Amino acid sequence: MTKISIIGAGSAFTQDIATDILLIEGIEGGTIALVDIDAERLEIARKLVEKIIELSGKRWNVIASTDRREVIGGSQFVINQIEVGGLQTVRYEYEIPLKYGVNQCIGDTLGPGGLFKTLRTLPSWMDIIRDVEDLCPDSTILNYTNPMSAVTLLTSRVSSIPVVGLCHSIQNTSRQLAKYAGVPYEDMQWRAGGINHMSWFVELTHEGKDLYPVLREKIQNPDLLKKDPVRFDAMKYLGAFVSESSGHFSEYIPYYRKRQSLIDKHCSTGYNGATGYYADNWPIWRKENDEKIVKQLEGSLPIELAPSNEYAAIIIEAMLKNEPKVIYGNVPNEGLIHNLPGDGIVEVACMVDRNGVNPCRFGSLPEHLAALCRSNMAFFDLAVGAVLNNDKEMARHALMVDPLSAAVCSLDEISDMFEELYEAERDFIPVLK
Secondary structure: OEEEEEEOOOOOHHHHHHHHHHOOOOOOEEEEEEEOOOHHHHHHHHHHHHHHHHHHOOEEEEEEEOOHHHOOOOOOEEEEOOOOOHHHHHHHHHHHHHHOOOOOOOOOOOHHHHHHHHHHHHHHHHHHHHHHHHHOOOOEEEEOOOOHHHHHHHHHHHOOOOEEEOOOHHHHHHHHHHHHHOOOHHHEEEEEEEEOOEEEEEEEEEOOEEOHHHHHHHOOOHHHHHHOHHHHHHHHHHOOEEOOOHHHHOOOOOOOOOOHHHHHHHOOOHHHOOOOHHHHHHHHHHHHHHHHHHHHHHOOOOOOOOOOOOOHHHHHHHHHHOOOEEEEEEEEOOOOEOOOOOOOEEEEEEEEEOOEEEEOOOEOOOHHHHHHHHHHHHHHHHHHHHHHOOOHHHHHHHHHHOHHHHHHOOHHHHHHHHHHHHHHOOOOOOOOO
8 A cells, every 4th residue: 555754744845745646547545644843734734635635536544643753654755845943044044144245035055044954954854864764664755855955965875765856946947948939848858957956958959949049039038038037147158048946046156146236137026036035935925825725624715636747746656657757856966967976966857667766867067067066066065064974164164165155255254154143043953063
């Protein structure tokens, strides 16, 4: 019997993932185990998943607990979507760096925000990994938690349980590119690889025609350029479109957020790069999502049984039914992309079947694109190493190699910023030596 555990079930991902699982043809029953340390949000998630099961007409059952050891035993798949202290810390991680001139839009992957999210998240995740090894050692871990590369990297270094990091940036961006280029999505071909939030569409064609000249011509129209300002500008100079939104991407490279004139020119509203967008909105989004689910449970809002573009259910279906599918996953490199570190995490096409997630060799990225990825991978390597080695200086060094912090601050300023954040978040991260 199929058993799937969702850890961090209060997350907004749960509704889409549960719906996708229930829409898998030919898998009529099983168990979904829900875990969250917030009892109230766990109860909302349990009622939601039970309602989705009822609407599907299938014979799945739900078990839920704030103690994961009570419910995850025997799972074939463990879906991670935890958040550790995010509501309490999001203002610190935006406002303290801003004092030093480090202007973040999202701040959950790289930069000061990404570093301290890593330091908060990984110790709790390591405890969960140990329970997974004990209670469901034959499972596959599907990770949705950011910082994606750091969480997946740590998992690969401390456990032999298969892990794949899942995002929706390739799915979303490929569809956006088809719209921008004015071609049918189903007929567009591409080849992409890199790291999470920085995969590069190194080839993009339609019926054998290179679409990059088309896109470069189209962005002469300022209205189109405004729709994705950082990514289109980067494409113009770097020669390839990147997989993550303009706002996220603007934080991972040193070019767009280092002085206000550049922010004004390239970083506009919302996910296109607004200053403090995540810090200002994350608590609101969480509250609104919970309120939406309550309305769905009350019947005043409908629950749509429509598939999402998330990969979790595609992997589950491919493995359980041995029907090969292709996804883009974050996996240990081990030679998949030749000019990126072999012990890091890369995002590549993967074939999935009953043997699990099988990454496809990419080859080499254009060197200038690989260099941008490597700077991010060095940050993740140091941040994960800081947690594994309980090493405060290693964490400080991670911030020193962060592209945005380095573009704005001196080493002395970065060290002071690190200390101020460390003191502010003492209640949320283990003491580092």
